[in-house]
Amino acid sequence: MDRHELAWAAGFFDGEGWAGKSKRGVQSRVNQAGPDGMPAVLIKFHGIVGVGRLKGPHVKEGKQDLYWWVASSRPDIARVADLIGPWLCPVKRAQFERTLGRSLPSAVWPASGSEERAWAGGFFDGEGSTYLEKHRTHAGYFVPRLYVPQSSEIGIAVELVRLKSALAELGKISGVRRPGGTRKPYRRWRVFTPAAVQLGLHLLWPFIGDVKRSQSQQVMKVIHSQPDLPRGNAAFGVAGARYCRRGHDKWNARIRPFKGRGRNQEDPKNHLRQCLECVRIDARARRVSRGRSDRQRKRRRSPVT
Known part of the structure; x- marks a missing residue:
């Protein structure tokens, strides 16, 4: 066998x-x-x-x-x-x-990598699903999800931990959800991003049945028919570019050397992704606007003499 x-x-x-x-x-x-x-x-x-x-x-x-x-x-x-x-x-x-x-x-358990993926395929055939969710901020767009729920008397179900491990640690296991009534509390393993969902399906594909394959194909067909959404803040220009859209030199926009706080001791180099000069200009504008609003509010509250 x-x-x-x-x-x-x-x-x-x-x-x-x-x-x-x-x-x-x-x-x-x-x-x-x-x-x-x-x-x-x-x-x-x-x-x-x-x-x-x-x-x-x-x-x-x-x-x-x-x-x-x-x-x-x-x-x-x-x-x-x-x-x-x-x-x-x-x-x-x-x-x-x-x-x-x-x-x-x-x-x-744990068996060889391919046997663990075969186990994951059987578990997904029994409990899993691939579905679409509406995008939180872009109307008309959808995002894919891999989803497997599992109840457990104590803590996280071993099956969810094993599934996540078998599929290259993809996805996250949620906190406990309590549906009420006679249903048991459960947790969910979910994979969120299109790239991670595709990788998860790639690992499961040799071992899942026609029903789950058809379900996932319909989901990914919708995802691939959508244009890619723009990433990042357009006001900062292309991520990693030296000059922002206003012409500031992002590489030299830091005024003082980075000083870590707590565990964050290394420079995260956020200044390469966004323009710190633009951030300062916008912050000044907000302070001026807030100060003007405060003065107007005080003027309205002052007693008439």
């Missing part, structure tokens, strides 16, 4: 699966919704583990049809645990161990 397929199956189970004891014995299950029949990821998972049954759909108005893979015999669950156990994260490993009453094969 190919190790990358097993790593993918472990990631998919880490995202969507569970194992536990039931009234009739033991059971392991993976749920997946799909609008077009049995999801391909469930068929792929079933083919990798080689046991269990595919069932569904469960139809509920207003929601996508629900399908699932299920194993309900101890030998079948033991086979699944032995196959994908080395790549599972601690939560699902513990579920299998409690269900079977024995230890699983030794964990291999």
Whole structure:
């Protein structure tokens, strides 16, 4: 059995699966919704583990049809645990161990780089999405996002830390969000910039399914159809250029040598990105305007004699 397929199956189970004891014995299950029949990821998972049954759909108005893979015999669950156990994260490993009453094969996480990306692909197939958000300041523009939520009883879910590590430390893990009701608190791993989203998709691409690929292609098609937004403050001219748009020499605009404060002991060389002479001129203009406003306000408040 190919190790990358097993790593993918472990990631998919880490995202969507569970194992536990039931009234009739033991059971392991993976749920997946799909609008077009049995999801391909469930068929792929079933083919990798080689046991269990595919069932569904469960139809509920207003929601996508629900399908699932299920194993309900101890030998079948033991086979699944032995196959994908080395790549599972601690939560699902513990579920299998409690269900079977024995230890699983030794964990291999962190595995090789390609196996970790295969695990990330399975986890993303189960939990992740690529979508568009409206640009905060430019109407009509959109920005891409990679997004994976995960709940955890304590701290940050290990799965999110592992996902971030497998994808070259891309993105950020948010603070805890508390949705209220019966839903558990969760955190989100998100990737924000177009370049980082493209790199994340490049790393995931060999291991994700057609649904996530199609979703990401639609998102990036919109992003690539947009003209690039201008960066920086146009008033400062081209970043790094010696002369600003007003003709000031930015390289020699600093009056006093840089003196660090606290941890910042090295010159950040902001004077190469913006013109300090323009900054001083604008600051003087604001002070003059503020002083004029203060005098006018005092004049209005003075008593009439």
